[in-house]
Amino acid sequence: MAAITRLLKPSSPISSLLKRSGSTMVSEIESPRPNFSDPKASRNFQWVFLGCPGVGKGTYASRLSNFLGVPHIATGDLVRAELSSSGPLSTQLAEIVNQGKLVSDEIIFNLLSKRLEAGEKKGESGFILDGFPRTIRQAEILDEVTEIDLVVNLKLREDVLVEKCLGRRTCSKCGKGFNVATINAKAEDGRPAISMAPLLPPSQCADKLIIRADDTEEVVKARLNVYQETSKPVEDFYRDQGKLLEFDLPGGIRASWPKLLEALNIDESEDKRSALG
Numbered sequence: 001m002a003a004i005t006r007l008l009k010p011s012s013p014i015s016s017l018l019k020r021s022g023s024t025m026v027s028e029i030e031s032p033r034p035n036f037s038d039p040k041a042s043r044n045f046q047w048v049f050l051g052c053p054g055v056g057k058g059t060y061a062s063r064l065s066n067f068l069g070v071p072h073i074a075t076g077d078l079v080r081a082e083l084s085s086s087g088p089l090s091t092q093l094a095e096i097v098n099q100g101k102l103v104s105d106e107i108i109f110n111l112l113s114k115r116l117e118a119g120e121k122k123g124e125s126g127f128i129l130d131g132f133p134r135t136i137r138q139a140e141i142l143d144e145v146t147e148i149d150l151v152v153n154l155k156l157r158e159d160v161l162v163e164k165c166l167g168r169r170t171c172s173k174c175g176k177g178f179n180v181a182t183i184n185a186k187a188e189d190g191r192p193a194i195s196m197a198p199l200l201p202p203s204q205c206a207d208k209l210i211i212r213a214d215d216t217e218e219v220v221k222a223r224l225n226v227y228q229e230t231s232k233p234v235e236d237f238y239r240d241q242g243k244l245l246e247f248d249l250p251g252g253i254r255a256s257w258p259k260l261l262e263a264l265n266i267d268e269s270e271d272k273r274s275a276l277g
């Protein structure tokens with residue numbers, strides 16, 4: 001794995017470059033190509049998680065980020081934080097998100113570069129991006145500003161995705177995500193059977209659970225359509241670069257996590273095991 005993942009450090013902070021790319025003058029960007037001649041300039045993992053709404057990008061990206069010691073950055077979380085901040089963008093964002101549409105690339109670049117900048121100030125390096133890039137333009141700009149080492153594409157049958165989204169709950173106090181759905185989908189039409197136990201909250205979170213406003217059946221279906229039309233091509237973008245690792249989730253976390261580590265060639269007994277919680 002080290003060979004795939006330990007590439008070299010970009011010469012400028014990705015946050016400032018993403019900010020500049022918020023304008024349409026993408027061609028103006030001076031790409032900070034990795035400096036392969038400096039063997040000391042090794043950097044941390046720069047991974048992307050792709051997959052349909054409800055597939056579990058947040059769950060697995062967050063576990064891996066603890067395991068690998070890099071921040072998990074979910075653009076959906078950044079959008080929701082902005083939404084609840086009652087800042088100038090919040091009304092506009094609520095309208096877009098609650099219809100299941102994508103926020104403009106400019107707004108996303110802006111939120112992401114602010115998050116990366118704050119992380120750089122705290123000494124963060126590397127990342128697992130979740131929910132970004134979601135358009136070809138976002139993928140192209142990300143490619144202009146830094147090197148992505150690996151893209152994990154999580155996959156699950158669509159009927160299960162809807163059930164999972166409808167079962168999602170978040171603790172309004174600690175922010176942790178849970179799922180109250182018990183999934184037992186039978187094998188049919190060439191789709192494999194899949195069972196997933198619910199991921200229930202501990203007692204201190206049980207009375208603080210909230211449901212995302214965009215997790216209604218109608219909006220989930222709209223988001224799945226947007227994914228097929230706009231985000232699916234991003235898979236091809238990375239497939240063509242030879243960076244896409246396809247991973248069909250075999251079931252819930254218990255069944256999937258060890259298999260995912262195996263697919264990533266990560267030994268679970270490595271020193272970061274304690275981070276798993």
Ligand SMILES: Nc1ncnc2c1ncn2[C@@H]1O[C@H](COP(=O)(O)OP(=O)(O)O)[C@@H](O)[C@H]1O
Nearest residue numbers: 053054075076079097101102103108131132134
């Ligand atoms: N990279 C992005 N580009 C455009 N819009 C985004 C992006 N990331 C998040 N959003 C907005 O935030 C919403 C929630 O995103 P996310 O939490 O990633 O949801 P999902 O469960 O659909 O994967 C999206 O439906 C979209 O409106």
